[in-house]
Amino acid sequence: MTPAFEKDDAPVTSSRDIEPDRELFAETVTIARSAGELYAFWRDPNNVALLVGPMASIVPLEDDRVRWTIIGPTGAGATWVSAISEDRPGSTLFWQSEQGGDVESGGRIDFLDGGLRGAVVRVTLAFTLSARSLGRIMTSHLNRQVRAHVRRILRSFKQMMEAHEIATAARHRRLLNNPSQ
DSSP states (O other), X not given: OOOGGGXXXXXXXXXXXXXXXXXXXXXXXXXXXXXXXXXXXXHSHHHHHHHHOTTEEEEEOSTTEEEEEEEOXXXXXXXXXXXXXXXXXXXXXXXXXXXXXXXXXXXXXXXXXXXXXXXXEEEEEEEEEOTTTTOGGGHHHHHHHHHHHHHHHHHHHHHHHHHSSOOOSHHHHHHHHOTTO
């Protein structure tokens, strides 16, 4: 038996002792807005769709359900439907994917008061790919990609809420290729 002082007491998303059944991680960002404002923006799936970028689409369905489609770097896609399983207005949303999709996922997003700095937004995500989507062999590589995509979404969220736009170099590339625009 492991003595209590040797046990890893880290959060489940970074513990070395706990091996969850699904890939699990958390990402956090501080945004200079109130937790309530951030919650209200995120609660509308059409707003989240603005943040996910061209590699994903979000289609709102009825009853707090959303159809997600993600296109991977090889062009292979994965689709699933997730539903809000618990809503704590102004503070936390929990979701879980429905059976039959290419991805089994669940998670939460917390909007916490950060004092003078605004609010802390923390996304905790657990997921498993079905055999028909990309398979377990690529899961460790895909986990890094999903984690990076969540970071990009949070960075876009921060930009949208603080600057009211998402910074991109796309316009500058067009100007370089065709200066008359």
